[in-house]
Amino acid sequence: MSPYRKRFVQFNMLLIGIVLTVMVAAVAVYMVNDYRNSLRLTMEQVVAPLRGFPQPPKGEPPEDPPGRDGTQREKDILTVFYSPESGSYSVLSPNNPYTGEELEPLLSEIVSQKEEFGALRQSHIIYYRSGNAPCRIAIASTDYITRSMGNLALMLSGIWLGAMLLFFAVSVRLSALAARPLEESARREKQFIADASHDLKTPLSVILANNAILLENPEASVGSVRRWVDSTQEAAKRMQQLISRMLTLADVERPDAALCIRPVDLAAIATKAALEMESIAYEKGVTLETALPAECTLRGNADYLQRIVSSLLENALKYEPAGGRVQLTLIREKKKVRLSVQNFGSTIPEADLPHVFDRFYRSDKSRKSESGSFGLGLAITKEMAEKLGGEISVASTAEAGTVFQVIFSL
DSSP, X not given: OOHHHHHHHHHHHHHHHHHHHHHXXXXXXXXXXXXXXXXXXXXXXXXXXXXXXXXXXXXXXXXSOTTOOOOHHHHTSEEEEEETTTTEEEEOSSOOOOOHHHHHHHHHHHHHOSSSEEEETTTTEEEEEEOSSSEEEEEEEHHHHHHHHHHHHXXXXXHHHHHHHHHHHHHHHHHHHHSHHHHHHHHHHHHHHHHXXXXXXHHHHHHHHHHHHHHHOTTOOTTTTHHHHHHHHHHHHHHHHHHHHHHHHHHHHOTTOOOOOEEEEHHHHHHHHHHHHHHHHHHHTOEEEEEOOSOOEEEEOHHHXXXXXXXXXXXXXXXXXXXXXXXXXXXXXXXXXXXXXXXXXXXXXXXXXXXXXXXXXXXXXXXXXXXXXXXXXXXXXXXXXXXXXXXXXXXXXXXXXXXXXEEEEO
């Protein structure tokens, strides 16, 4: 399990554990209070039939209090008819666990209490007292209550443990989905560093090798070492370009990057970008065609839009063979505008299409050193388009060539 998944599961289990503990504690408090209220009600019901007797009933204790069919809980309650003035009492329950020496002081202590329902912790009993002279008293051992509360605690602990195990299993499954974007982001960052290091290492090695040659020939004339100096200059420029693009990408990807959004004419921006690329197209022997409206106003950032169009045109011209053609099209469709750059003479392998906008991703032919590609141009273009609320896509077929499209909302 990855560190991201572990953190997700740990955080989830901590949060769920706190919530479940609070819920179980609340249920326990509620059930204890409910049990106490239920026990009091039972005690009241046990002594209620005795209110019509001014004196203790004569004879042996009945199996149940007069007028009632005793439940198991009632049978566990000791019922006593007690006269505080004379100190006499009569046990009305068949099961009496106390001797006379134990019961008399217990009854006196119960009568001395202010509350009619309460507990005597030292004596381990809960009592209910009705009336004063004589008193009708119900007594229950806390041992019985302790057993009941123990069963309740065991049941709630089982529920808590079962719920925690269930949520743990669910959290482990969910962690795979929740951590996937973080894992993918971390993987991309590592790949970014590795690729950037590789691309910086090559020109740096060239510079170091050239400098070593120059140091070995300190007496050589400028003319004889000119090619090493030129090679060093080219490698330094390449490093500068790479660092510049990396900084551009980092700046574009900043979530707090502020953009000046205002109405701009995309048609004018596209026209300007096409004119700037005319010289490159001419040098390569590629025809650059445009199909642009007179005006197409939308809300956006002029600098970003200029760089998007220029990047797509530069990419298309780079891979279009001599004698081919590149077409720049801008079409307005209801509340959207579609910007397309199409080159007809080259295609992108199907396996490469899903990765075209990945950072540092380059197909085999674009990895050639002479192409001057770092694999960052389209990644930057995608980030800029999305910053402006646009959607960028690519399609490539043998019949239509390669088409890059960016759709903006008006």
